[in-house]
Amino acid sequence: MKTRHFLRDDDISPAEQRLVLAAAAQLSVKPTAVKRALSGSSIGLFFEKPSLRTRVSAETASVNLGAHPLQLRADDLQLHRGETAGDSARVLCGYLSLLMARVNRHSLLEEFAEPNTLSVVNGLSERFHPLQALADLLTMHQEWNGDIKGRKLVYLGDGNNVCHSLMLAGAMAGLHVVAACPHSYSPDEAVLTRAQELASASGGSVTVEADPQTAAENADALYADVWTSMGDEGQEAERCAVFAPYQLNQKLMKLAKPGAIALHCLPAHRDEEISTEVFEGKQSRVFPQAHNRLPATAALFLFMLSPEVCEALASLTGGTKK
Numbered sequence: 001m002k003t004r005h006f007l008r009d010d011d012i013s014p015a016e017q018r019l020v021l022a023a024a025a026q027l028s029v030k031p032t033a034v035k036r037a038l039s040g041s042s043i044g045l046f047f048e049k050p051s052l053r054t055r056v057s058a059e060t061a062s063v064n065l066g067a068h069p070l071q072l073r074a075d076d077l078q079l080h081r082g083e084t085a086g087d088s089a090r091v092l093c094g095y096l097s098l099l100m101a102r103v104n105r106h107s108l109l110e111e112f113a114e115p116n117t118l119s120v121v122n123g124l125s126e127r128f129h130p131l132q133a134l135a136d137l138l139t140m141h142q143e144w145n146g147d148i149k150g151r152k153l154v155y156l157g158d159g160n161n162v163c164h165s166l167m168l169a170g171a172m173a174g175l176h177v178v179a180a181c182p183h184s185y186s187p188d189e190a191v192l193t194r195a196q197e198l199a200s201a202s203g204g205s206v207t208v209e210a211d212p213q214t215a216a217e218n219a220d221a222l223y224a225d226v227w228t229s230m231g232d233e234g235q236e237a238e239r240c241a242v243f244a245p246y247q248l249n250q251k252l253m254k255l256a257k258p259g260a261i262a263l264h265c266l267p268a269h270r271d272e273e274i275s276t277e278v279f280e281g282k283q284s285r286v287f288p289q290a291h292n293r294l295p296a297t298a299a300l301f302l303f304m305l306s307p308e309v310c311e312a313l314a315s316l317t318g319g320t321k322k
Contacts (some may be wrong), residue, residue: 002143003116003117003118003119003193004119004142004304005113005119005120005121005153006119006120006121006122006130006300006304007106007109007110007113007120007121007122007125007128007130008122008128008164008165008168009128009130009133009165009168009169009172010129010168010172010194010198011202012131013043013172014172014173014183014202014217015199016128016202016303017137017172017173018168018245018314019303019310019314020033020134020296020299020303020310020314021137021138021141021218021299021316022313022314022315023205023291023299023301023302023303023310023311023313023314024138024140024170024295024296024300025142025163025317026300026313026314026317027064027294027297027298027299027318028138028142028292028294028295030062030297031060031294031298032064033065033313034065034309035064035065035068035304036059036063037066037302037306037309038062038065038066038067038097038301038305038306039066039067039140040066040068040070040182041065041068041097041098041305042067042068042070042094042095042096042097043058043062043066043067043069043097043098043099043100043301044070044095044096044098044099044100045058045059045062045069045070045072045123046072046073046074046099046100046102046103046123047072047073047074047101047102047123047180048073048074048101048102048103048104048108049102049103049104049124051102051124052121052267053101053130053266053290053293053315054123054124054293055071055102056272057131057293057294057296057297057314058075058100058123058245058297058301060275060294061294061297061298061301062291062296063300064298065298065301065302067097067305069300070096074261075136077220084111085108085111085112085114086111087102088112088113089111089113089114089120090115090117090118091117091119091133092118093115093117096118096199097119097305098118098120098301098304098305099112099118099119099120099121100120100121100122100123100306101121101122101123101159102123102125102171103123103125103142104125104126105125105126106122106125106126106128107120107250108125108211109125110121115261119196119272119304119305120137121247121301121304122299123238124161125161126160126161126229127164127188127191128159128164128165128168129162129164129165129170129265130162130165130169131163131263131293131296131297132162132165132293133162133168133169133170133298133302134165134169134296134297134300135289135290135292135296135297136169136205136223136263136265136292137169137170137241138296139174139263139288139289139292140153140175140221140261142260142288142292142307143221143239143285144220148173148174148175148284149174149175149203149204149206150172150174150176150203150208151175151176151178151220151221151223152175152178152218152219152220152262153166153170153175153176153178153180153223154177154178154180154215154216154219154221154222154223155167155177155178155179155180155181155218155223155225155255156180156215156216156222156223156224156227156246156248156252156273157180157181157185157210157226157246158181158185158225158227158229158239158243158249159179159181159185159186159187159188159208159225159277160187160224160225160229161229162189162265163179163181163225164187164188166180166223167191167192167195167206168191168194168195168198170204170206171195171196171198171199171202171204171205171206172198172202172203172205173204174199174202174204175204175205176205176206177195177199177204177205177206177207178207178208178209178215178219179207179209180208180209180210180211180212180215180246181208181209181210181246182210182242183210184242185242185243186208187208188270190193191204192206192208195321198302201299205315209280212245212246212252213252213255215257216253216256216277217250217256218255218256218257219255219256219257219260220256220257220260220261221256221261221262221263222248222252222253222256222260222262222263222265223248223262223263223264223265224246224262224263224268224274225250225264225268225273226263226267226268226272226273227239227243227249227272227273228240228241230295231249232267233322236320241274243273244257246273246302247272247274247275248262248264248273248274248275248278249272249275249277250275250276250277250278250281253281253283254300259283259286260283261283262278262279262281262283262284262285262286263285263286263289264279264286264289265289266286266289266290279293291322
């Protein structure tokens with residue numbers, strides 16, 4: 001079987017994204033629908049950063065698919081002693097079917113993937129968070145009964161890894177994605193350009209808007225993330241001052257469409273990037289969104305390691321139709 005990697009959202013095609021989401025929809029209803037699909041496989045879970053949702057969802061997804069999850073800490077590998085990530089991958093491919101890694105630098109994922117001997121999945125890097133974006137799209141599919149093409153998704157805050165993945169994944173799905181970011185915290189230009197290319201093919205759009213109120217008008221979904229990511233703690237005071245107008249609060253919700261939903265990838269700092277009123281309000285889908293990390297991750301693992309089973313599962317929903 002061809003070795004596939006999922007280091008960024010566009011490592012799969014729009015058609016493959018639909019396939020994964022359709023399978024995830026099935027697994028969200030019945031997590032053990034294909035509980036022996038990956039029997040005999042082992043999935044490595046490597047973490048350089050602390051994790052709750054990524055670790056627990058990936059481990060549970062592995063078990064639900066019949067695979068054995070193996071936790072790997074940074075000091076379990078020999079990287080600190082000079083072994084290259086590529087050599088580590090060449091060793092691990094003799095033991096594992098797939099490696100999911102949550103890393104401090106995206107280039108380490110690329111180094112693991114470079115020998116092309118072991119499938120590598122991005123569990124989070126400073127550049128992208130594609131498993132999160134899959135869960136976000138699944139949440140929107142559930143909210144609007146699969147009718148997400150042409151919907152307006154507004155991301156509020158730092159043009160970070162979550163923003164990058166939402167732009168790419170949303171563009172592939174035909175969403176109109178608006179990144180509402182201060183000028184000095186705009187998303188990466190190369191990622192923006194790529195997202196716009198994808199949007200031109202899907203009928204969606206990707207734009208950047210500095211004014212959060214303008215961005216929020218007629219939105220179907222408003223999305224917040226922490227203002228200070230891991231590694232940026234020394235900038236917290238400065239960031240809180242800059243991002244204060246971008247708080248996801250009731251004022252912005254009222255500018256969105258009636259019935260618009262509020263999303264947050266968690267963990268949340270209540271009354272910073274999102275008000276408690278919105279976080280706990282009737283339009284919040286924060287916890288269903290978090291729970292969707294499990295079926296989205298399971299579907300992606302299934303697609304990577306048993307694509308024929310993933311396709312059969314997806315076909316039950318009709319979700320692979322163009």
